[in-house]
Amino acid sequence: xxxxxxxxxxxxxxxxxxxxxxxxxxxxxxxxxxxxxxxxxxxxxxxxxxxxxxxxxxxxxxxxxxxxxxxxxxxxxxxxxxxxxxxxxxxxxxxxxxxxxxxxxxxxxxxxxxxxxxxxxxxxxxxxxxxxxxxxxxxxxxxxxxxxxxxxxxxxxxxxxxxxxxxxxxxxxxxxxxxxxxxxxxxxxxxxxxxxxxxxxxxxxxxxxxxxxxxxxxxxxxxxxxxxxxxxxxxxxxxxxxxxxxxxxxxxxxxxxxxxxxxxxxxxxxxxxxxxxxxxxxxxxxxxxxxxxxxxxxxxxxxxxxxxxxxxxxxxxxxxxxxxxxxxxxxxxxxxxxxxxxxxxxxxxxxxxxxxxxxxxxxxxxxxxxxxxxxxxxxxxxxxxxxxxxxxxxxxxxxxxxxxxxxxxxxxxxxxxxxxxxxxxxxxxxxxxxxxxxxxxxxxxxxxxxxxxxxxxxxxxxxxxxxxxxxxxxxx
Amino acid sequence: xxxxxxxxxxxxxxxxxxxxxxxxxxxxxxxxxxxxxxxxxxxxxxxxxxxxxxxxxxxxxxxxxxxxxxxxxxxxxxxxxxxxxxxxxxxxxxxxxxxxxxxxxxxxxxxxxxxxxxxxxxxxxxxxxxxxxxxxxxxxxxxxxxxxxxxxxxxxxxxxxxxxxxxxxxxxxxxxxxxxxxxxxxxxxxxxxxxxxxxxxxxxxxxxxxxxxxxxxxxxxxxxxxxxxxxxxx
Numbered sequence: 001x002x003x004x005x006x007x008x009x010x011x012x013x014x015x016x017x018x019x020x021x022x023x024x025x026x027x028x029x030x031x032x033x034x035x036x037x038x039x040x041x042x043x044x045x046x047x048x049x050x051x052x053x054x055x056x057x058x059x060x061x062x063x064x065x066x067x068x069x070x071x072x073x074x075x076x077x078x079x080x081x082x083x084x085x086x087x088x089x090x091x092x093x094x095x096x097x098x099x100x101x102x103x104x105x106x107x108x109x110x111x112x113x114x115x116x117x118x119x120x121x122x123x124x125x126x127x128x129x130x131x132x133x134x135x136x137x138x139x140x141x142x143x144x145x146x147x148x149x150x151x152x153x154x155x156x157x158x159x160x161x162x163x164x165x166x167x168x169x170x171x172x173x174x175x176x177x178x179x180x181x182x183x184x185x186x187x188x189x190x191x192x193x194x195x196x197x198x199x200x201x202x203x204x205x206x207x208x209x210x211x212x213x214x215x216x217x218x219x220x221x222x223x224x225x226x227x228x229x230x231x232x233x234x235x236x237x238x239x240x241x242x243x244x245x246x247x248x249x250x251x252x253x254x255x256x257x258x259x260x261x262x263x264x265x266x267x268x269x270x271x272x273x274x275x276x277x278x279x280x281x282x283x284x285x286x287x288x289x290x291x292x293x294x295x296x297x298x299x300x301x302x303x304x305x306x307x308x309x310x311x312x313x314x315x316x317x318x319x320x321x322x323x324x325x326x327x328x329x330x331x332x333x334x335x336x337x338x339x340x341x342x343x344x345x346x347x348x349x350x351x352x353x354x355x356x357x358x359x360x361x362x363x364x365x366x367x368x369x370x371x372x373x374x375x376x377x378x379x380x381x382x383x384x385x386x387x388x389x390x391x392x393x394x395x396x397x398x399x400x401x402x403x404x405x406x407x408x409x410x411x412x413x414x415x416x417x418x419x420x421x422x423x424x425x426x427x428x429x430x431x432x433x434x435x436x437x438x439x440x441x442x443x444x445x446x447x448x449x450x451x452x453x454x455x456x457x458x459x460x461x462x463x464x465x466x467x468x469x470x471x472x473x474x475x476x
Numbered sequence: 477x478x479x480x481x482x483x484x485x486x487x488x489x490x491x492x493x494x495x496x497x498x499x500x501x502x503x504x505x506x507x508x509x510x511x512x513x514x515x516x517x518x519x520x521x522x523x524x525x526x527x528x529x530x531x532x533x534x535x536x537x538x539x540x541x542x543x544x545x546x547x548x549x550x551x552x553x554x555x556x557x558x559x560x561x562x563x564x565x566x567x568x569x570x571x572x573x574x575x576x577x578x579x580x581x582x583x584x585x586x587x588x589x590x591x592x593x594x595x596x597x598x599x600x601x602x603x604x605x606x607x608x609x610x611x612x613x614x615x616x617x618x619x620x621x622x623x624x625x626x627x628x629x630x631x632x633x634x635x636x637x638x639x640x641x642x643x644x645x646x647x648x649x650x651x652x653x654x655x656x657x658x659x660x661x662x663x664x665x666x667x668x669x670x671x672x673x674x675x676x677x678x679x680x681x682x683x684x685x686x687x688x689x690x691x692x693x694x695x696x697x698x699x700x701x702x703x704x705x706x707x708x709x710x
C-alpha cells in the first residue's frame with residue numbers, strides 16, 4: 001500500500017508537472033481574470049479583484065491553513081531565512097503594493113519578502129506573504145521583470161489558489177507522499193532545497209503547488225493577471241518575457257530533475273511565447289514603457305551581494321561569479337565588488353567560469369549528480385582538479401583571481417577583502433610568506449572582521465608550516 | 477496481513493539497528509581530541525500531523541520541541557561532565573542581532589549540505605571525512621568552546637484514524653521521529669560525532685522517554701566525556 005501510495009504520488013507529481021506545461025494556450029472561459037483597462041502609461045488606476053476572490057467562502061480547513069501560513073512566516077523569520085535589508089524590503093513592498101488589487105481580500109495581509117535561498121524561485125502563501133528568493137533577484141535585471149513575478153504570485157493569493165489546492169489535496173490521501181516525492185525529485189546535487197523541504201514540512205499540503213507550480217489553468221490565470229497588471233502600470237511586457245529567458249539561462253549546470261516552478265524550462269518556454277504575443281498585441285509602441293533597471297539594481301544590491309556570498313559558501317562559484325559581474329557592471333568603482341569576483345574566480349577551482357558544452361550533455365549531468373551526491377565539496381574540487389585540463393583551468397582561474405584582487409587594490413589600496421582573498425590564494429599556491437603578509441594586512445585593516453578568528457588560525461598554521469609543506473586546506 | 481506486519485516489523489528492526497549506530501571521528505575515539513565545552517546551535521525540528529485527509533503542519537509544537545529537545549540534550553551532556561552553552565544562540569539573542577542570525581543560518585545550511593552526504597555514508601565519520609570547514613570560527617560565541625552541536629529532528633504524528641487505518645492496511649501504526657545529532661569541532665569544522673536515533677512516538681510529548689533515547693545516542697560520546705576521563709584518572 002505504501003508502495004502504491006508512492007507510485008500514485010509520483011503520478012500525481014508528473015500530472016501536476018504536465019498540467020503546467022501548456023500555459024501558452026487560452027483555456028476556454030475557465031479563467032477568472034479581471035478585465036483591466038488597456039493602457040501603456042504608469043497610472044494610479046486601481047486593479048480590480050478577480051471574480052474568484054469575491055466568491056470564495058472560508059471553511060474550517062481554510063482557517064487552519066491560514067494559521068499554518070502565519071506560523072510559517074514567523075518560523076522563517078526566526079530562522080534567519082528572511083533577508084531583512086531595509087532597502088530591499090522597502091523596494092519590494094512598494095513594488096508589490098502597486099500590483100495588488102485595490103480591495104484587499106479577506107484574511108490577506110500583503111507582505112513582500114526576500115528569502116535567502118539560491119534557487120531561482122518565488123512563492124506565495126495564502127495569507128498574502130510573497131517570498132522572492134535571493135537567487136531570483138540575482139538573476140533578474142529590471143523592475144519590470146520582478147514586477148511580473150510578483151503580479152503572478154499576487155494572483156495565487158487573490159484567487160485563493162493555495163486554499164483551492166489545499167482542499168483538493170485533502171481529498172487525496174497520498175498528500176504526504178507527494179511532499180516526499182516532490183522533494184526527492186528536485187533534491188539533487190548542488191540544489192539547496194532547504195526552503196522546499198521546510199515548506200514541505202511546515203505546509204505540506206501546498207508544497208507541490210507553491211514550489212513546483214499549480215495546475216495549468218491556475219498558472220495561466222496568474223500570468224494573465226500579471227500581464228494585465230504590468231500593462232496597467234505601464235511596464236514593458238517584453239521585459240517580463242525577457243525575465244523568463246533569464247531564468248532559463250543560469251550560470252550553473254542545472255542538475256535538478258524537477259526544477260522549481262520559476263526555473264522550470266518547458267513551462268517557461270510556453271510562457272515566454274504567451275507574454276511575447278501579448279506584448280506585441282498590447283504594446284505596439286514601446287517608447288514610454290517602464291523598465292526600471294537602475295532603480296532595481298540599487299535597491300536590491302545588498303540582497304544580491306548576500307546571495308553571492310551564499311553561493312560561495314554552498315559551492316556554487318559560477319553563480320557567485322555571475323552575480324559579482326552584475327554588481328561590477330552597476331558599480332564599476334567599488335573595490336568590494338571586484339574582491340567578490342576575485343573570490344568567485346578563486347573558488348572556481350578547476351571549473352570554467354561558464355559551463356562548457358560537454359558539461360551540458362545528459363550523460364555528463366548524470367555523472368556530475370552522482371559525484372556531488374557522493375563527494376564532499378573538498379573531494380569534488382579535488383576530483384575536478386585531477387581531470388584533464390583541471391590543473392590548467394585552476395591556473396587560469398587563479399591568475400584571473402589575482403588580477404581581479406590587484407585591480408581592486410589599485411582602486412583602493414586599503415580594500416581589506418582583497419587582501420583576505422589574496423591571502424587565501426597564496427596559501428593555496430603554497431606561497432606561505434606572502435599569504436601570511438596578506439592575511440596580516442587584512443587583519444590590520446579589518447580588526448573587527450567577523451572572520452578575524454578564522455584568519456588568525458590560518459596565519460598561525462602558515463607560520464608553523466615550512467615553506468614547502470602541503471597547503472592548509474582552504475575553506476572559503 | 478501477517479506477512480505485511482512481519483515485513484514492517486523487519487524493516488523497523490533493521491532501521492532501529494542502523495539508528496542505534498553512532499559514529500566518532502578517529503581523533504575523538506583515540507583521545508587525540510578532547511571535548512570539554514559545547515555550544516548549542518539552534519535545533520531544527522519539523523513535526524507534521526498525518527491524518528486520513530493528508531498532512532498538517534505542527535509549527536508551534538515543532539518550535540516548542542526544539543527548545544525541549546535542546547534542554548534534554550543539555551541535561552544529558554551536563555551529566556556526562558560537558559560544559560554546555562545553550563544561551564549564546566538562544567532565540568532572544570538572535571532576535572537582537574541579524575548578522576549573527578545570518579551567520580548561524582549559514583552554518584546550519586552548511587551542516588545540512590554535509591548532512592545529505594553523512595546520511596548516505598555515516599560510517600565515513602569514522603574516517604574523519606566530513607567537515608564544515610573553518611568557517612565555523614566565524615561564530616563569535618564559538619570562540620571559547622571546543623565543539624558545536626547541531627540538532628535535527630523530523631517526525632510524523634499520526635491521528636487516531638490514521639493509526640486505525642495503519643492497523644488494517646498500511647502497517648504504519650506508530651508516531652515516529654528521526655533525530656540527527658552532529659558534534660562539530662569549533663576550531664576546524666570537522667564532524668566529531670554523529671548519531672541518528674529513532675523514536676517511535678510523538679517527540680512533542682514525554683520528554684522523559686526522549687531523554688532515554690538521547691542518552692543512548694550519546695553512549696559512545698560519553699566514552700570520551702570529561703566525566704569518563706575523570707573516573708579513569710581515579
